[in-house]
Amino acid sequence: MKEQDVVSLDSGQQTIDQTTQLESDHGVKRSLKTRHVSMIALGGSIGTGLFVASGSAISTAGPGGALLAYAGIGLMVFFLMTSLGEMATYLPVTGSFATYARRFVDPAMGFAMGWNYWFNWAITLAVDISTVGLVFKFWFPHVPSWTFSLGALVIIFLINALSVNSFGETEYWMALIKVVTVLIFLAVGFLTIFGIMSGHATLLENFVYKKAPFVGGIPSILSVFVVAGFSFQGTELIGITAGESEDPEKSIPKAIKQVFWRIILFYILAIFVIAALIPYTSPNLLGSDAADVAISPFTLVFRRAGLAGAAGVMNAVILTSVMSAANSGMYASTRMLFSLGVTGDAPKIFSRVNGRGIPMPALIGTAAIGLLTFATSIFGDRIYTFLVSASGLSGFIAWVGIALSHYRFRRAFKAQGHELSELRYHAKWFPFGPLLALVLCILVIIGQDLHSFASFDWQAILFSYMSIPLFLVLFIYYKVRHKTHLIPLEEVDLTPHKVKVEKKD
Numbered sequence: 001m002k003e004q005d006v007v008s009l010d011s012g013q014q015t016i017d018q019t020t021q022l023e024s025d026h027g028v029k030r031s032l033k034t035r036h037v038s039m040i041a042l043g044g045s046i047g048t049g050l051f052v053a054s055g056s057a058i059s060t061a062g063p064g065g066a067l068l069a070y071a072g073i074g075l076m077v078f079f080l081m082t083s084l085g086e087m088a089t090y091l092p093v094t095g096s097f098a099t100y101a102r103r104f105v106d107p108a109m110g111f112a113m114g115w116n117y118w119f120n121w122a123i124t125l126a127v128d129i130s131t132v133g134l135v136f137k138f139w140f141p142h143v144p145s146w147t148f149s150l151g152a153l154v155i156i157f158l159i160n161a162l163s164v165n166s167f168g169e170t171e172y173w174m175a176l177i178k179v180v181t182v183l184i185f186l187a188v189g190f191l192t193i194f195g196i197m198s199g200h201a202t203l204l205e206n207f208v209y210k211k212a213p214f215v216g217g218i219p220s221i222l223s224v225f226v227v228a229g230f231s232f233q234g235t236e237l238i239g240i241t242a243g244e245s246e247d248p249e250k251s252i253p254k255a256i257k258q259v260f261w262r263i264i265l266f267y268i269l270a271i272f273v274i275a276a277l278i279p280y281t282s283p284n285l286l287g288s289d290a291a292d293v294a295i296s297p298f299t300l301v302f303r304r305a306g307l308a309g310a311a312g313v314m315n316a317v318i319l320t321s322v323m324s325a326a327n328s329g330m331y332a333s334t335r336m337l338f339s340l341g342v343t344g345d346a347p348k349i350f351s352r353v354n355g356r357g358i359p360m361p362a363l364i365g366t367a368a369i370g371l372l373t374f375a376t377s378i379f380g381d382r383i384y385t386f387l388v389s390a391s392g393l394s395g396f397i398a399w400v401g402i403a404l405s406h407y408r409f410r411r412a413f414k415a416q417g418h419e420l421s422e423l424r425y426h427a428k429w430f431p432f433g434p435l436l437a438l439v440l441c442i443l444v445i446i447g448q449d450l451h452s453f454a455s456f457d458w459q460a461i462l463f464s465y466m467s468i469p470l471f472l473v474l475f476i477y478y479k480v481r482h483k484t485h486l487i488p489l490e491e492v493d494l495t496p497h498k499v500k501v502e503k504k505d
Helices: 015-027 034-043 052-088 096-104 105-134 143-163 164-193 217-231 237-244 248-279 290-295 298-306 311-343 360-379 381-389 394-415 432-454 459-463 467-482
Strands: none
Touching: 015 459, 034 164, 034 237, 034 248, 034 311, 034 360, 052 217, 052 237, 052 248, 052 298, 052 394, 052 432, 096 105, 096 237, 096 311, 096 394, 105 143, 105 311, 105 381, 105 394, 105 467, 143 164, 143 217, 143 311, 143 360, 164 248, 164 311, 217 237, 217 311, 217 432, 237 248, 237 311, 248 298, 298 311, 311 360, 360 381, 394 432, 394 467
16 A cells, blocks of 8 residues: 655644644544544543552542542543643644644643653553453463463554554444443442342441541542542543544534543442442452452452352453553554654654555554563563653643643633634633643642652652653753744634535435
8 A cells, every 4th residue: 555645844833734734635534433532532541440440549548538539530631621622623633732732832842742642652552462461361371471462462553554443443342341331330339239139238338437438638538649540541532533533523522521421420430339338448459450350349349249250251341441441552652653753753754644544654663662662571570660650640741731732722812812602612611620630630740659759769759750851851852952932822823723524425
């Protein structure tokens, strides 16, 4: 298949409208349907964070503390989603928030955010395929786990290489499996709480058991904030899909309106059910990754309700969840690398797409990094740990960039005499929303590992906060080299990106 070369731009000061025109006319194809976008956004945050790590959150802060922390992070995600939605409907491009930071804040910030986000997902891809091997150990304990991981990487590569529609369809069905699992869990859980399925109604007795509902005070709640934040990572994928959505002006607002409340409903109600049925003192709540499926809160609740084979079923669901996360990671990092190639921030070869609209060099490059990182988990644990730690806070840095970009976008919109009625979708509660999201994101970043500061464990501090100096190095490098500056509000390029929607018979 002959590849089409997308011309790159020379510097960060070029207008992004050229970039969006290149993407839409000679690059990726708009094949993602509204149902794809909605389910990608919904499934993006339902994973092992809910299925396994939610138990450790209850154990740490008690049922009340866990609910408060997840509700707080949920509110932050709501404002981030609406901020991203406003920008994504106005400028629906593949580069998403890296493009917004470049256009509305400072080209140096867009450069740093783009590479930061690509690195984050390329490394997360390796973590996810490693986890696939661990999950298969449940059924095949004597087979080397790396064989399953390698197989998973090949499958995910082929899904992404086929077409963007194949990615969307795969994500749709895998996300649907997760959603149905949560709904069944909630139904079984509430029947068990009222004694219909177990014979003993627990009601709210575990919410007042010993030190419950709040355990460990504010420090414990803040530590769960970090856990909750990682659980919601992936919701920003909706911004990446905007560049390949059939009708972003309709699909993005619809996805944001529908998905957010469902996510909060799923998380808050699921944690409520777990906390009501399992006391926070139970050692079975201490599992935190996919290898702990046997003591997953979901498995324990299903077993309590008398459902045989609960561990096997939940292991299959967790496998689906991890494969979904790896699939999304491959897609997100590939599109970000492609966008960096288009803007000239990455080698020109990464701006190439094939006849099916797939940026193959970016896909191959991302898969290669994922494979190399995975190989280090087998041959060099220290390097693997270093890479995973380096990407740890990258998702939160992207969230900070989204909040800051939206704050600047809306202020520039007003400063240049525009009216909100011109926006296809506009976020409510401005400027409170993005400012609150910005503050909470920074709090989560700072609170990542406060224990290490208390004990002066500098090695642990370095590993926990490594993403921050890496981002700053990228930012300073670009700023010094291109002599960029904070773009004055009156000079912010607000040229909209119009998407031609083909009417189908």
